[in-house]
Amino acid sequence: MIKVQDLQKVYKLTKKQMSKNNTREPIKAAVDGISFEAHEHEIFGLLGPNGAGKTTILRCISTLIKPTAGKITVQGHDVEQESDDVRKNIAFLTNELKLDVNFTPEYTMFYFGSLYGLSKEVIEQRTELLFKQFGITSFRNIKIAELSTGMKQKLSIAVSLIHDPPVIIFDEPTNGLDIITARAVTDYLTELKNKGKVVIISTHIMSVASKICDRFSILLSGKIRITGTLSQILAATASSDLEDAFFRLYSENVQEGI
Amino acid sequence: MSNLLIVIRKELKRVFDDRRLVFTTFILPAVSIALIYSIMGSMIGNMTSDIKSHVPSVYIQNAPADFQTILADDSLKERMELTTVPQGESLESVKSAIQDGTVDLLVVFPEDFSAEIEDYRSNRDVPVINTYYNTSEDYSRNARNILFEGIFKQYENMIIGERLGGSHYANAFDVDKGNTQSVIVDERKATGKGLSTLLPMLIVIFLFSGGMGIGMDTIAGEKERGTMATLLITPVKRETIAFGKIIGLGIVSIISAASSFLGVIISLPFSSVIFGSRTGSVNLGALNFGAAQYLQLSLIMLTLVGVFVGLIALTSIIAKNVKEAGTYVVPIYMLVMVSGFLNMFTTGTPTTVRYAIPVYGSVVAIKSLLEFELAWLNFGLCCLINVAATAMLIWVIKKMFNSEKIMFGI
Numbered sequence: 001m002i003k004v005q006d007l008q009k010v011y012k013l014t015k016k017q018m019s020k021n022n023t024r025e026p027i028k029a030a031v032d033g034i035s036f037e038a039h040e041h042e043i044f045g046l047l048g049p050n051g052a053g054k055t056t057i058l059r060c061i062s063t064l065i066k067p068t069a070g071k072i073t074v075q076g077h078d079v080e081q082e083s084d085d086v087r088k089n090i091a092f093l094t095n096e097l098k099l100d101v102n103f104t105p106e107y108t109m110f111y112f113g114s115l116y117g118l119s120k121e122v123i124e125q126r127t128e129l130l131f132k133q134f135g136i137t138s139f140r141n142i143k144i145a146e147l148s149t150g151m152k153q154k155l156s157i158a159v160s161l162i163h164d165p166p167v168i169i170f171d172e173p174t175n176g177l178d179i180i181t182a183r184a185v186t187d188y189l190t191e192l193k194n195k196g197k198v199v200i201i202s203t204h205i206m207s208v209a210s211k212i213c214d215r216f217s218i219l220l221s222g223k224i225r226i227t228g229t230l231s232q233i234l235a236a237t238a239s240s241d242l243e244d245a246f247f248r249l250y251s252e253n254v255q256e257g258i
Numbered sequence: 259m260s261n262l263l264i265v266i267r268k269e270l271k272r273v274f275d276d277r278r279l280v281f282t283t284f285i286l287p288a289v290s291i292a293l294i295y296s297i298m299g300s301m302i303g304n305m306t307s308d309i310k311s312h313v314p315s316v317y318i319q320n321a322p323a324d325f326q327t328i329l330a331d332d333s334l335k336e337r338m339e340l341t342t343v344p345q346g347e348s349l350e351s352v353k354s355a356i357q358d359g360t361v362d363l364l365v366v367f368p369e370d371f372s373a374e375i376e377d378y379r380s381n382r383d384v385p386v387i388n389t390y391y392n393t394s395e396d397y398s399r400n401a402r403n404i405l406f407e408g409i410f411k412q413y414e415n416m417i418i419g420e421r422l423g424g425s426h427y428a429n430a431f432d433v434d435k436g437n438t439q440s441v442i443v444d445e446r447k448a449t450g451k452g453l454s455t456l457l458p459m460l461i462v463i464f465l466f467s468g469g470m471g472i473g474m475d476t477i478a479g480e481k482e483r484g485t486m487a488t489l490l491i492t493p494v495k496r497e498t499i500a501f502g503k504i505i506g507l508g509i510v511s512i513i514s515a516a517s518s519f520l521g522v523i524i525s526l527p528f529s530s531v532i533f534g535s536r537t538g539s540v541n542l543g544a545l546n547f548g549a550a551q552y553l554q555l556s557l558i559m560l561t562l563v564g565v566f567v568g569l570i571a572l573t574s575i576i577a578k579n580v581k582e583a584g585t586y587v588v589p590i591y592m593l594v595m596v597s598g599f600l601n602m603f604t605t606g607t608p609t610t611v612r613y614a615i616p617v618y619g620s621v622v623a624i625k626s627l628l629e630f631e632l633a634w635l636n637f638g639l640c641c642l643i644n645v646a647a648t649a650m651l652i653w654v655i656k657k658m659f660n661s662e663k664i665m666f667g668i
């Protein structure tokens with residue numbers, strides 16, 4: 001289970017970032033006091049437009065960055081005190097994490113598998129399974145530099161799952177994928193959920209979210225506006241679908257902003 | 259397999275699988291250094307032997323008979339090509355030939371030179387012999403300053419001797435006349451001395467440059483390309499990653515430096531003059547290093563690699579990308595070169611304090627080692643300082659690895 005309590009993340013902005021964001025404030029609260037839980041047997045969706053703070057939340061959970069305030073635990077491990085244990089328990093996928101293009105998919109799996117302390121047999125077994133699942137087998141020995149963006153994305157997913165962790169955190173997992181591969185990914189996430197894993201994804205694509213997520217948080221400017229199942233959210237916002245609900249919340253937010 | 263080994267192996271695989279990197283890091287240094295040093299060595303060698311074998315063309319006017327007798331001596335006759343300018347003839351054409359470099363020296367005696375010499379008792383100015391030569395021409399300078407300086411001295415002694423009543427009056431002693439064993443050197447020390455001018459500098463430069471390119475790529479490059487973050491979400495400890503990269507880089511630096519030395523050794527048949535050899539060959543065998551010296555040299559180099567790799571790694575971590583890393587590393591490289599240069603021209607026994615200066619101390623130690631004068635205390639001090647500096651760098655690097663500002667630009 002993932003527990004996020006009153007998470008806040010404040011970035012210090014450089015002069016360049018300040019002028020880019022058109023602001024005089026030297027700090028930016030990308031995430032501002034949010035709480036939620038994601039459970040086993042569940043796909044939890046963080047929904048929000050670009051800049052809402054989705055990636056920041058997922059980075060904090062994955063120990064890549066430290067929360068400014070608040071507390072996060074993953075399978076009972078605190079992200080700040082026991083970051084090594086947290087990292088053992090998660091698969092994290094985000095588009096800023098890249099693979100060294102000088103190696104082949106096969107070696108990359110072997111390398112990361114070894115870093116997670118897996119034996120050669122287990123690595124081979126997991127590699128076969130994941131390569132088959134995402135259709136990587138045909139280019140397993142071609143240097144990553146020569147692969148297409150979609151192929152690389154598929155490999156990134158496979159690499160992140162090499163150690164078969166109980167928690168899966170995917171930031172915009174279907175971005176940049178063709179519909180067939182995107183479908184393979186969402187199907188696999190559902191399969192993982194059915195196996196009892198905790199799955200969190202972030203997305204700005206409502207159709208993906210409504211199809212696979214069991215519960216959602218809608219995130220706007222670093223704050224969670226609502227959390228619940230699809231029917232709970234539709235009832236609370238008096239909307240007919242998720243997109244409607246989102247825009248209703250969005251216009252409320254804009255009005256508050258003024 | 260421990261995580262450290264996994265990281266080191268991957269770092270090395272990255273380098274050795276890449277033909278371009280193998281070529282630029284391990285093959286190019288050997289080839290280019292062998293070529294450059296061979297060419298440089300042959301050019302310097304040719305220059306010196308050419309000056310030695312060149313027979314200077316000397317013009318002379320109004321030479322008195324006794325001076326001509328000196329020049330007619332067998333040993334001098336073959337050392338110059340003498341032309342006499344008739345009395346009263348214009349010297350302009352000879353002078354312009356000196357300017358072109360076709361004639362090396364013109365010696366002009368006053369017409370009444372002999373008479374003035376005879377008349378030495380009257381209180382007048384002594385006669386003046388004029389010489390004309392070209393300082394921008396090596397042959398010309400050599401003819402004037404080495405050859406004729408000696409001849410004039412001999413002639414003056416002869417005249418003074420006659421005034422005193424016999425040539426032996428003006429010749430109080432000879433130096434090394436007939437002594438064929440006058441040069442006594444310990445060939446071992448002589449070889450070491452010759453090498454100690456240039457070699458310490460080359461060692462530090464090769465060690466630093468060997469790790470520079472790859473170091474920037476393996477750290478700043480990985481940050482820039484986003485592959486570092488992928489490594490940071492594995493459970494591997496950050497210090498393990500840092501250590502793995504540093505050790506991998508150290509291995510690469512050492513192999514690359516070894517390649518550079520191979521280049522130097524290949525070039526030795528042509529380049530021995532550069533390394534202070536007078537005989538035309540550097541006899542590395544004559545160095546005859548004992549086990550202790552090899553141990554000392556290896557330990558100095560090993561601990562120095564730690565400092566270099568630490569410096570390269572630290573700057574590469576602070577930098578956002580490879581380009582920025584370059585702008586930080588190059589000034590450090592300059593400093594390393596300067597500490598090498600500084601040491602080239604120092605003589606005398608260095609004080610113990612000097613061994614305690616990071617990097618520079620190692621250059622001093624390697625120099626002393628080649629001169630067979632490195633005391634164990636100074637050796638220990640130099641290594642200790644290197645180890646301490648490396649430890650400090652690693653400590654800072656570890657801090658940097660934990661800083662999200664540094665690792666993710668936040």
Ligand SMILES: Nc1ncnc2c1ncn2[C@@H]1O[C@H](COP(=O)(O)OP(=O)(O)O)[C@@H](O)[C@H]1O
Pocket residue numbers: 011012013017028029030048049050051052053054055056057666667668
């Ligand atoms: N490293 C950073 N430094 C400063 N501001 C940042 C940084 N990363 C993200 N931000 C800002 O924080 C906000 C949230 O970003 P992010 O979490 O990436 O949103 P999302 O993933 O929902 O698009 C944005 O306004 C973004 O500009």
Ligand SMILES: [Mg+2]
Pocket residue numbers: 054055056171
């Ligand atoms: Mg994002």
